[in-house]
Amino acid sequence: MSERKNNLAEMHAAQKLLGWYDRHRRVLPWRALPGETPDPYRVWLSEIMLQQTTVVTVKPYYEKFLQLFPTIHDLAAAPDDAVMTAWAGLGYYSRARNLLKCARTLVTAHDGVFPQSESALLTLPGIGPYTAAAIAAIAFNQQAAPVDGNIERVLARLLALTTPLPKLKAEVKTYATQFVEADAPNNRPGDIAQAMMDLGATICTPKRPNCLLCPWQEDCAAKLQGIEETLPRRAPKKPKPERRGTVWWLENKKGEVLMYRRPEKGLLGGMMMLPSAGWDADNDSTLTHALPDIETQSLPGAVVHVFTHFRLTLKVERLTAPPRFKPPAAHIWVHPKDFPDTALPSVMRKVVTHVLG
């Protein structure tokens, strides 16, 4: 380990990286320009959105959130549903719930001011090891070493680390920390983090990395061995189970559609759904019992949606509510014209499209 540490220092890796970053840094909406002071609220918001999510996907959501909630005080004061609706389509909805929790905690207990230390940030909802280090480094220029998927890949290749994921993460963290410490005189931990992420996103890509453009092309141990495309190594993935279910488009005379809000925890927590059954045992609709009395029209085809851990195929049935129909508890009628302002996850938007074309 100490040998690799020395290698890092000897190859002046940080200088090469920062030189490259100064010439090629990407302009991103949440990124401060050179000389500007980063806004912790914006750094935090972007980091939460960027968890497991690409820059291209995040951009419009980030802009929308800043428009709707310009400060952490605006966000903390917002109704839950406004935040869930603004987040709809971005996925991993626990992020939105924790975002709101975190904003309210900070506003209530700390006057809306973010703590600057990695350890204090780590205690906040939705902020884990990566995000705590990223905010500390990027927003406050603390000597923190965030390790995301990019940095994990970049350093695994630079140092030819063959440990498979997920164990690799801890190993990379120690080297990333040494890297920042070795560069202490430059005092640019935030730029080091962003430079390594930019490098991973644009050059040291998972497939077909563009080594010819890499500032570390002469230093990369993996490239030297010709194994750069095989790193990082990972355990084989499990096959994705298939689930099938039925979703009901139940319309009343006003043209409104029956919906309900899912429980806060678990899959699609806090988001709006059409009644359904057969694929998510905990959320089988109580509507099932009332349906035999109603004439149903089965729509041709099906809606297919792929979640992280299973593939879902939904048959869609269309029904008209009879005159004396009583909606089950916790259900509400929503008119399709209000769908844009409804917290509908993508799988439900696919169902809507399937029905309305």
Add this chain to the structure above:
DNA sequence: AATGCGTGGTT
């Protein structure tokens, strides 16, 4: 440590 948790783009 392993699993649950979205979605859309790329290959």
Add this chain to the structure above:
DNA sequence: TAACCAAGCAT
């Protein structure tokens, strides 16, 4: 097309 992958977190 099916598989892979993306600035991870909570439990």
